[in-house]
Amino acid sequence: xxxxxxxxxxxxxxxxMASDPDRVRxxxxxxxxxxxxxxxxxxxLGKLRKAGLLTSEKGHAGGWKLAMEPQKITxxxxxxxxxxxxxxxxxxxxxPSLCSVxxxxxxxxxxxxxxxxxNLVHRLRKMPxxxxxxxxxxxxxx
Amino acid sequence: xxxxxxxxxxxxxxxxMASDPDRVRxxxxxxxxxxxxxxxxxxxLGKLRKAGLLTSEKGHAGGWKLAMEPQKITxxxxxxxxxxxxxxxxxxxxxPSLCSVxxxxxxxxxxxxxxxxxNLVHRLRKMPxxxxxxxxxxxxxx
DNA sequence: ACTAATGCAACCAGAATTGTTACGTAACAT
DNA sequence: ATGTTACGTAACAATTCTGGTTGCATTAGT
Numbered sequence: 001x002x003x004x005x006x007x008x009x010x011x012x013x014x015x016x017m018a019s020d021p022d023r024v025r026x027x028x029x030x031x032x033x034x035x036x037x038x039x040x041x042x043x044x045l046g047k048l049r050k051a052g053l054l055t056s057e058k059g060h061a062g063g064w065k066l067a068m069e070p071q072k073i074t075x076x077x078x079x080x081x082x083x084x085x086x087x088x089x090x091x092x093x094x095x096p097s098l099c100s101v102x103x104x105x106x107x108x109x110x111x112x113x114x115x116x117x118x119n120l121v122h123r124l125r126k127m128p129x130x131x132x133x134x135x136x137x138x139x140x141x142x
Numbered sequence: 143x144x145x146x147x148x149x150x151x152x153x154x155x156x157x158x159m160a161s162d163p164d165r166v167r168x169x170x171x172x173x174x175x176x177x178x179x180x181x182x183x184x185x186x187l188g189k190l191r192k193a194g195l196l197t198s199e200k201g202h203a204g205g206w207k208l209a210m211e212p213q214k215i216t217x218x219x220x221x222x223x224x225x226x227x228x229x230x231x232x233x234x235x236x237x238p239s240l241c242s243v244x245x246x247x248x249x250x251x252x253x254x255x256x257x258x259x260x261n262l263v264h265r266l267r268k269m270p271x272x273x274x275x276x277x278x279x280x281x282x283x284x
Numbered sequence: 285a286c287t288a289a290t291g292c293a294a295c296c297a298g299a300a301t302t303g304t305t306a307c308g309t310a311a312c313a314t
Numbered sequence: 315a316t317g318t319t320a321c322g323t324a325a326c327a328a329t330t331c332t333g334g335t336t337g338c339a340t341t342a343g344t
Contacts, residue, residue: 004228004229004255005301005302006301007229007255008248008251008252008255011251011254011255012247012248012251015247015250015251016247026319026320026321027320027321028320036302036303037302037303037304038320038321039303039304039305039322039323040302040303040304042320042321042322042323043302043323046321046322046323056320056321056322057310057311057320057321058309058310058311058312058319058320058321058322059309059310059311059312059318059319059320059321060310060311060312060313060318060319060320061311061312061313061319061320062310062311062312062319062320062321063320063321064321075254075258086146086228086229087146087149087228087262104276105154105157105158105275105276106150106154108157108274108275108276109150109153109154109157109274110150112153112217112269112273112274113146113149113150113153116217116262116265116266116269119262119265120229120258120261120262120265123258123261123262124258127254131254132250132251132254133247133250147332147333148332148333168288168289168290169289169290170289178333178334179333179334179335180289180290181291181292181333181334181335181336182332182333182334182335184290184291184292185292185333188290188291188292198289198290198291199289199290199341199342200288200289200290200291200340200341200342201287201288201289201290201340201341201342201343202287202288202289202341202342202343202344203288203289203342203343204288204289204290204341204342204343205289205290206290
């Protein structure tokens with residue numbers, strides 16, 4: 001894995017789980033199948049848990065499971081849970097040396113990127129994670 | 143600027159140029175207005191030139207200009223010219239230790255990300271760079 | 285000639301990312 | 315109770331990415 005590995009790992013894991021929702025998986029198990037490390041898995045899956053998509057249990061028979069029916073989880077949920085924005089940057093300091101017109105354009109560019117981001121998420125909302133797994137795909141419409 | 147600064151810089155510059163297509167701008171000029179460095183500007187704009195969106199002239203009265211009418215340039219052109227894919231990673235080595243079902247899912251995840259990317263670009267195609275710039279900009283009159 | 289601009293390579297510093305080790309905590313089995 | 319299993323988290327190293335900077339060659343105009 002090289003780039004966007006967090007999103008890839010999240011999607012991989014979620015679609016795996018969607019195909020067998022009752023099975024509890026350990027981070028070691030997931031890590032082996034994803035070709036990475038248990039700690040890395042827990043790092044990423046921790047965000048999904050924080051977003052309410054997964055539950056985790058400690059102890060002997062512990063592990064990870066979907067927090068709801070897989071049909072109700074979309075790629076947008078996964079994407080947003082990771083809390084990484086691909087196109088729109090985070091709001092930050094505007095260089096004070098720039099004139100007001102410049103900062104206006106800066107803001108406008110940021111707004112445009114925000115709109116693109118919104119469109120992207122809107123699209124992802126229509127893609128349930130159950131469609132990632134090879135057997136069926138309903139969102140290939142356009 | 144912090145994140146996605148290359149795309150921000152490209153959009154910023156392109157929309158500026160769209161508002162006054164005949165004016166030739168030097169990288170130093172652009173850099174100052176964008177709050178960055180001439181070399182960085184040339185780095186990014188070089189990609190846009192390679193994609194045929196800009197032209198550059200050396201020498202005394204040299205600088206940068208749009209290669210075509212601004213109405214014909216979309217955000218997709220700019221996005222693709224940078225040759226950075228936000229959602230879909232580049233194709234790379236599949237770990238040989240994984241079973242065939244796993245690599246199948248890996249590929250499927252990559253495919254899904256590719257489709258998302260396609261949708262994004264499809265959206266951007268409908269956004270000309272002339273839409274980015276705010277209506278009133280005194281800098282362009284100077 | 286002289287000046288002004290791009291083109292390009294090299295390098296540095298800081299941030300981001302991934303992998304790894306280590307240790308604490310919680311749940312279950314015996 | 316004790317041991318095993320697994321998560322939770324912090325800390326660290328190695329790598330890559332990124333932006334900034336310097337330097338120099340090249341080209342075009344005055």
